[in-house]
Every structure is written in C-alpha cells, then in structure tokens.
Amino acid sequence: MTEAQAKLTKKDFTSDREVRWCPGCGDYAILASVQTMLAESGARPESTVFISGIGCSSRFPYYMDTYGFHSIHGRAPTLATGLAITRPDLDIWVVTGDGDGLSIGGNHLIHALRRNVNLTILLFNNEIYGLTKGQYSPTSPLGAVHKTTPMGSIDRPVNPVSLALGAEATFVARSIDNDRKHLTETLMAAHEHPGASFVEIYQNCNVFNDGAFDALRTPAQRDDNQIRLREGEPITFGRNGEHAVVALDDGSMQIVPTGEAGERIVVHDPRRDEPTTAFALSRLAHNPTGPTPIGIFRQVKRPVYDVLVREQIASAKAQRGEGDLDDLLNSGNVWDVF
C-alpha cells in the first residue's frame, strides 16, 4: 500500500488554521462531520475543493486542508461552475448560508441547480445575518424581531427546500447541525450523487438567533417534531409514530393521527422523477418551529451539465478532428498577394 492510497483520517482534512467561529456555534459540528465524512468516503484532499461566498459559514474553506476558495458574496456557485466545467476530475463543494445563497446569490443557486452542475452545495441556514451582526435574513420567519426589523419582519421567508425543488434540483435534502449521524448519512448520499446536490443544514447561531431550531434540535422536543424521511417507508413520526403524513386530493399533504391515515398515508419515494410530491412534502413546515421533514426529499438521475459540455467537445473533435490553428486562420475567403 503506497502512502497515497493509505486510509485518511479527519486530521488529513483539517487545516492548521485556528477555527474562528463563536464558541458554541453550530458550524463547528458541521465542520467536524464534513471532515470525518470525507475521510471515510475515501476522498483525496488534493482533489477536493471547497468554494464559499461571504458570511460566517463561508469561512469554512480556511479550515479544510483541501483546495479552497473564499470568494465574494453570493457568487460561490459561479466559481464552482467554471471549475466543474473545466476540471471533471475534482470533487467540488459549495458552502453557503441563507443570506449568501438565497438573498444576494439566489440567482446563481437556482441556475447551478437547474443545470445540474456536478457540485455538492451545503446551505447553512441559521435564519440570521451573523457576520454583519444580527439583521434578519431571507429565511427569518414573519414577525421576527432583529436589528433591521424592530417591529417584526414583514418579509415572507424562503423555504430553501421548496426553492431547490422548484429549480428542479436532482438531489435535495435537509439535516441538522447537531445530529451527527443523520448529517453524515445525508452528506454521504449528497456527495455520491452525480450532478448538483443541495443540502439545507439547520444551524444554530447561538449569538444572534439562539434557539431558532430548538423544536428539532433539543432532546425534549425533537422526537415530536422531526419527520424523518426514509425511502420506501410510510411517513410517520412522534415518539410512538402517532402522527402520519397523508396526501390530500388537491395535491397537498397534511399531518393526521396515524390511526386515521388509512390508505392515504404517504410512502416516501425520493426517486420519483416528478418533483411535485417532494414539493408538497416541503410545504408541511415553513419555519422549523413544529413538525418538519428531515432527510432526502428528492434523489433522481438527470444528465450532468459538465459531463454534457465535455461530450460536446469530444463529439466536435470526433467529427472535425482535433483543431488546427493554421486551418482556422485560413478558413473563409483567402487570397494571395505576390
């Protein structure tokens, strides 16, 4: 076994930079999960690239001992797209937040997802602008009181999973910063997915928005509120599975006592080509203060953008032969002067 093939550990993905998030920030747990997961998945540091925008979460690349790019606000998916098109050999991750990815960079997120560029996109959702010290974000709930909304937010929030499904993303999932096991499994699945995968991670900002996800994070509440999505299984939740998700005739979904669910109970199928059911599921919760689906909403195979780019290049070469510069310059009408 050569050194290069030796099994790597979390340490091999950990840079020598001191981590500078606030003590207690949910970002620490996500970082540890990603580092461990990469080591376990057999990824190579030299072939792994983390690209981020601006915000607390976007400091992420500095702490990874991989290639990394801390870019500008909202634009990480664009750098990642250019890199993915030209470097098919790389494993490219985008780390973004609710402000970076859904507000200033919302456009790029939509287009990276709909093109199905081969990227793994992690959106740390803390429902707040942390780096700029506490303004409401595009995922903050209506009525949220923050520095720029002293009378309560009147800004209807984005549901990141619904948005990703609306862009027809081929892999859409949601997980939680402090649920190491669920987060690792979700990251593994996202990482293996060919094309764009999108993972929303509920992340506690204990300084500016502490407790926003308590309904899903705390031992006292989580069992009542986490709707775990498991492929092939009927969707039930609660300490004793006493709640169930059923489909209504109008295409929406509803939570009912399991005993009343009957045949209308939804059996989770993330591989359905049509995103409508996944979308209905995403509409069950608009802010994670009550029962909220967690897990993989959608996981389908579609042609991957950067693969298609290279296929066209290969077929152009096959049809026309490898480009010859002299032929190009001499194309069209030429004449000689003696």
Added chain:
Amino acid sequence: MSVAEHHKVTLSNAVIRFAGDSGDGMQLTGDRFTSQTAMVGNDLATLPDFPAEIRAPAGTLAGVSSFQLHFSEKDIHTPGDAPDVLVAMNPAALMKHLGALKAGGTIIANSDAFTERNLHKAGYESNPLEDGSLTDYQLHVVKLTDLTLRALEERIQAGELNKKEAERCKNMLALGLVSWMFHRPVDDTEAWLRQKFAAKPVLAEANITALRAGWNYGNTTEAFVYSYEVPAAKLPSGRYRNITGNQALTYGLVAASVRSGLPLFCGSYPITPASDILQELSKQKHFGVSTFQAEDEIAAIGSVIGAAFGGALAVTASSGPGIALKSEAMGLAMITELPLIVIDVMRGGPSTGLPTKTEQSDLLQVIFGRNGEAPIPVVAASSPANCFDTALEAARIALTYRTPVVLLSDGYLANSAEPWRLPTADSLPDLTEAFAFTTEPNGPDGTYLPYLRDEQTLARPWAVPGTPGLEHRVGGIEKEDDTGHISYDAANHDRWTRLRHARLQRIAEGLAPLAVEDPDGDAEVLVVGWGSTEGPIRAACQQLRDKGHPVARVHIRHVAPLPPDLPDIMRRYRTVVCPENNMGQLAMLLRAQTLIDVKAFNRVSGLPFASADLVAAIEAFASEEVPA
C-alpha cells in the same frame, strides 16, 4: 438590347455607402461587396452602422441601417469620411445620409420605395427624386423593386417563391448593379449564396438571378455612362482574408490557447456588441474550447475565476454595462492573482446608452472602477486585425504576471472589417514560456507557499487543484507574505497595496520601447492616441504632412500601466494632442502622470472620427500660441 457605351474611369480610391431600412439587408449587401472588393486586391476598411432595435419601424429615420466601405489602391486606415456613392433604398435612407455625401457624388435611389407614405415618414414634403433638389448630384433613379420582380417573374409564376420573397432579393439587384459599376466580380457572392441557402436552393437561385439582373442592368442601360475601376493595392505579399474585430479576438483567444497549451474557457452573458465572441468560440469546440452562457454578467466572471483557479486560459467578454456588474469579481481576481482576460467591447454609454454605436468611454472604468486599490493591466486593440495580436498580448501578460487583464475593443472594431495578412501558427508568440504550474512544495518542510513571489515578475506560483501536497486556500481578504494567510495588520496592508501597484510596474518595465511615427523628424506636435482611433489619427497625420505640416504620432496599446518611455517622448514635443471618443479620459491620465498640458480633442457621436475633423483640430492646436 445592345450593350450601351460606357467609359471606364480609374480611381485611386472610393467610398461607397449602402443605406436602407433595417429589413432591406444592407449589412449583408455591404459584407458581400466587401468580400468581392477584397478579392480584387484593394485595401479596405468598413463601417457598419445599424439601429439597436432588431426591427425599428419600417421606413423611419430610426430604422435606417447603413454600411460604408472605403477601398483603395493604397494602404488605408479609415472607412472614409464622405461617401462618393450613396445607395438609398428608401426616402429615410436618403434623408439620413445625403448630408454626408461628397459634393457632386453619385446617388442610386430605389424609386419604388419613394411612395407618399414613405416620403412622409422620412419627413419629405415633396419627392426629392422629382423636385429638382438633387441636381447637384449624379442621380440615378432605378426601379429596384420592380426590376427585381420582373427578373423573378418566371420563378414566381412557377411557384418557386412568392412575391414577398422575390421582393426581398432587391438588395442583390442593387449589389449586382454596384458590382458592375466598380468592376467587382460576383462569382464569390454566387458561391456564397449557394452555401447560405443550401437548404433552400430556390432562394439561392432567385438571389443569384437578381444579382445578375443588377449587373446586366448596369451593363445594358444607357443611364450609367461611367464605370469605375480601383486598381489593386500593393499590399505586402502573403495570404490575406478579411476579418472583423470580434472574429479576430476569437481567433486570437484560440491561438493563445494553442500556443500556451491551456484549454480555453469562455464564460459570458450575451450583450451587444460583444456577443459574437461567445458565439464564435462556441463553434471552436474541436480546439477543446468550453463555452458557458452564464445566467448573468457576474456569474460569467465568477465562472472564469473558477476556471482560472483550475488552470484554464479563462476569458469573459462583455461591454460597459456588463463590466460594471463584474467590478467586484474583477477585484477578487486581482487579489487572488489569477490569470484571466476580461474583454470590454465598448459601446456608447452611460447606462444602456447606445448599444450599437462605438465609444471609448470605459477607459477609466476598467482602470479604476473597482473598490479599493485594485490595479489591473489594460490593453487596447487598435484595428480589427490588431484584435488578434492584442488577444495574444493580453494572454501573455495574464499568464506571465498571474493577473486579470482587461482587453478593450469597441463597437467600431467589433463589426468593421479589414484585410488581414495571415500569420502562421508557428510564428506566433510561444506562451508556454510565460508560466509553469507549480507541482512541488516551495516552502520549508515540504509546505506550499501560494504567495511566494517570483523576484523578477512578482508573480505568485500557480498550483492547481489536483496537485498532491499543494492544497491551499485563496480568497478576497488581505493576506500575509508567502503563506497568503489572512492578515488584518495595518502595516502589512499598506505594503501589499504598494506591492500590487509594483507588480503592475513590472509589466510596464517589460514592454518594448514605443514606436514614434515622425517621418520628417522635425515635428513639434505629437498626437497620442489609443484604441480604435488609430486609423483616423494615422490618416489625419498623413494628410497634415501632405499639406506641409510635420506632425508626429504615437499609439498606446498598453493603457495601464502606461509605457515607461511615454513621458519622455511627450516632453520632446511642443504640443501634445490626445484625440479620443470620450470626454478626455486618457488625456486626464497623461496630464496627471506627466504634468504636461495635453490638448484633448473629444467626440462622442457614436461613430469613429472623421479624419477631416481631426486634421482641423490638430491644426488648430498646433497654431495655438505657447505661453513663454
């Protein structure tokens, strides 16, 4: 019908302008005439001018589209000031362009389009073809539409095409007539039509019939007593083709890719007048070129930064409004010191401005238009063919110094054509010498220092993802020496700011000395220009010398950093004139950097300078008293 008697007149040069409605196919007619003219061996320069609207209201002044061509037996540098011949396909075209026509010039007017309605739309009270107002010109009234329909009558009756399709061939009839007038063979256009309409041979044949009918009309009718010949120019020997600026940029980028061995990546967002570049590059996939039509201008430059990080030769092409959107990302490319090319095909501004017109008003935007001290080198192309060399030069600077480079072209260069003596691929600069990917650790204990600089160029190493052991992070935050780690230290920031300016100066130090054109050697006036004004400035200087006024000129390709020998050259002359298609942007820089009272001549009409205006302006400056 017998062939009428004609007199052949030999001219040394001619300027012809085709003008008509946007739907009349004037750009195509002009292109074909240009191609035929090139085949005859004339030197030439063209000036297309068209409205921003795809189909402005028919028959109106706003809807007029024109194409001017200057061809000569001598070396020429401009598309010509005033046309000798104006082809007016409708009253609006005549109204708009008559003022430009030379005194006593020739008008060929399509009388069929001079209907009451069209006359009214163009603002004529009476028909100028009939009211005697054009007696000072050589007026040829031709029923172009009617002649076209008659030429195609049989084909219409045979059901090959309908009347509307037949009418559309009238531009080919006009082209045939003008081709006869100037002894340009039309076989090349016939072949071209057959290729263009390969899927619809009926339309190819209809157009060819109209083309030949136009030629025969000139040949047989007695209306045209004179025909003109412009002998071939004595161009340096070699193989030639016509090329527009945008096409030359595309070829230059492909050449830079081939000569550097780096795959070319172009991420762009459609914008007039730069869209051709993405379009043309998307046809060159067999060179390994990948093209990406981004969702917006910012995504375009973002993708290019990502591709450059990965080791591609990366380029984005846009125009002023798009460059404004890219500013923040250009700063990121600058601070992360990645080689890439940002092309700005300048158009009339501000804001949306005049999308299809030319202007040089983005100079200060591309030099200074970023937050913070963010110096980026800027090169400017001076003629359509020169766009090719300038693309290679931009690539050389980007790769050698690991920096984004802005390449300035403009709407005039983008769409105009000139004959280009083709280089061979082997004769082009070898760009593999400009860079090497770093593959081994360069720091203590096998570490990699991404900002350890080359002493001579101050360039940082370029280690691309995929290289084991050289994993590193880059970003937009201020950095410390060698490691590139984040640094908020005040003294460090001051030093790095100066360092980034110093890196630009290294580029200046590497430039070849400027070539000053001062054939008489005793000129007291120096004209300093940059970009697409070279042709008109060159022509104006020649005209001044012909009139006995010695004048020198120098043309700047590297507008940032400026060539280091420029200040001394300027100091050798009593008067320095700087003509620009903006309000004096380079002039301001020259004044600031040399404290010389540079005289600015400015015109922002959306069109290139007329050399006559330049002659007058330079003469006026030259005769100004210089305070003792």
